[in-house]
Amino acid sequence: MALLRPTTILLGKELRSEFRTRELLTTTWVFVLTVLVLFSFTFDPTQAESRRFGPGLLWLALLFAGSLMLHPSFAREQVNDTLAALRMAPIEPVSIIASKILANLCFLLVAELFLLPIFAVIYNLSLVPILGQLVLVLLLGTLALSTVGTVFSAISSQARMRELLLPLLLLPLLAPALIASTEATRGLLEDPPVLSLPWTGLLAAFDIIFLTVTWLFGEYLLEE
């Protein structure tokens, strides 16, 4: 309860700010759309090729979009030093990070909600029969992206060359989650579709490990 209440309050603040300005959502949406359309023109894939390459392209686009979206997560708090005000409040410091992880998860999922149908049309893939399983994989993969991305956004926001630092830290660490997400998605696009339990399990384990580490050490990420 000590964590839930402030997390909910701060999540409300994050959502209110973003849906008022739509800065991150618009940028991310345009970016992912551009990448997907460019890839489809470059490869002009057949359906078999779409099944093979589509998942990789989708997750690559989401990774780039994520690194775009995640950077301002803590950088925004520096404009008026609002992080200091939050840190002085009698709340669990990790609730600040938790609210940002959840907010970034929401923003990425909203972006995916709009982009998935476009992805299906451009790459001529039928996603309806596998929608439930695909949502599970997207949820786990996006949670990995938003957890690691938010943590490194907190670290890099206090560094010089922060725009460069975030992708540098993010990409190597997210590699296992991206590979697992891509493989799990590829399995779902096969004929017949298969939900790969090893890859989905790896994704779930990745999420649990990083969420636990964040919960244990999150407080130190916020210090000046």
Place this chain on the structure above:
Amino acid sequence: MATGTKQTFPAGIGVEFQQVEKRYGVRFALRGISLRIAAGESVGLVGANGSGKTTLLKVAARLIRPSAGKVQFSSAETSVVSMVGHSILLYDDLTADENLVLFARLYGMEGSRERAAAALESAGLGGRGADLVRTFSRGMRQRLSIARALLPGPGLLLLDEPATGLDAAGQQWLGETLARLRAQGCTLLMSTHGRSETHALLTRAVRLEAGQVAKDSGPSGDPQRVLATALAAPQEA
């Protein structure tokens, strides 16, 4: 100026710095600061830019962990340590009302909307609650920042050049507000750079130089003498 709803504050909280040091790489921001501020004192920190005033306030606010030494409070209830910073500590993309409600809720205050409305009223911003903070002038932002800091009813209020951006009326409002806080027993620790309405409230002045206490009027000394000496000295740009 609207006076708004009177807020009551808990007993003041004292703070003691024990051999506090803060290093950034090889540079010392604070060097062995030892200072005991009793509950209810109003202490002014003076000194040139870079003398360590802001760092000392941030250490007291527990925003910066000292490299050495420690900070102790006279009460375990440190949630009522509040700060008015150099920055306004408010969200530009939220309205004034939303900002105050947010912080009231984070402090677990009952009736957060009413408290926020009262705080806005007392800061003279009663009619601007629905406006985004980004549309406010510098002085209005500073008033709102002070209103936010007062919201939880602080026992120790840390102020980093609180008169910045305030016009004459705003400075008068600040002076009256701090006088009321002082009368209620709230401990005030404020950095100050130039002459201000708030100087008359001080019961003690401490001059910092290169991260060290250069002069301390003490609880029973004359703070105005220390202030006058410090403010007469050429300030570094």
